[in-house]
Amino acid sequence: MGKVFTHVTMSLDGYVADPDDHFAELFDWYGAGEVSVPSGNEDIAFQVDEASAEALRDLTGNVGALVAGRRLFDIAHGWNDAHPCGAPVVVVTHNTPADAERWPRTTFASGVEAAIAEARKIAGGKDITIASANIIQQALDLDLVDEVRVSLVPVLFGEGVPHFTKLDRGHLLLEDPTVIQGRRALHLTYPVRR
Template structure:
């Protein structure tokens, strides 16, 4: 059964980017190992520890669609038309780009509920991955997330973009974590406990 999973690399003090939206301190684990993990794009082949590689291969194989926000889409310049996980991308935005040439793999919608609905249709039996701090917050508040996967990096950024800073419906209870130890990262997977 498919799930809606929020996934981010995060510092030990809860940040998913620095104050300039930089992520360099958070993604070193994707290149610090001996096992090669190719992606859907030539410019993003990972080299990870064996444990992280196994975790990443399972995540890539299970992903069927990605939901992101317009801010991340703009920062990455739409990943050049293909996201590294190689799945359809649904972008939440009030203003779709005027001349976006990659409409076959990118869909622009207004609102997180519609984005998750469209992404679920595109994903089929596979998972919908949410990769954006604000969109993940909105999905959690709307009861749309089934799981949260954290790639916890041993660094303290001190300030920046927090992943779940503005939750409207806190507290949110999570299940016991699945824990995978990699080099320079601890992968934590939590089920979201739905309120009765």
């Protein structure tokens, strides 16, 4: 069975978006190099340095499903039903859109546990990635995450949408990270200590 990992690109001061939900400079690393990494969305291209290409391939190479929150899904306009990771998407929501058939590669689930269970069925033994800060928080509280991955970028937002907030279950211990130094991003992978 594949692992469940989280991934976000985060500012040095811990934000995944500015107060207006803009990502601004967070994704500069996706265009900071000469190595082309294929995307599952023809409208999105990755041109990264060699180290970031290794990290990006590791993030997307074995992903069978992606779990996201409704807010991110709406901001991204459903990625036009083609998330860059190339996998089907499971959206955690309490209100399935009336026009849900517009996104045939997207499943809508009520609650994080149900979304992860659905993602496991879809992934067929491949990895599952979680890409929304609030959903990550809930999955960590439910002990559903195997690895926490962060692409840390050299920008300070000062305010915005935080990646981590208070964990309901208290402290969560992680193992020492695997570190990949890329151009415009430091890619960190922390296994969750069990």
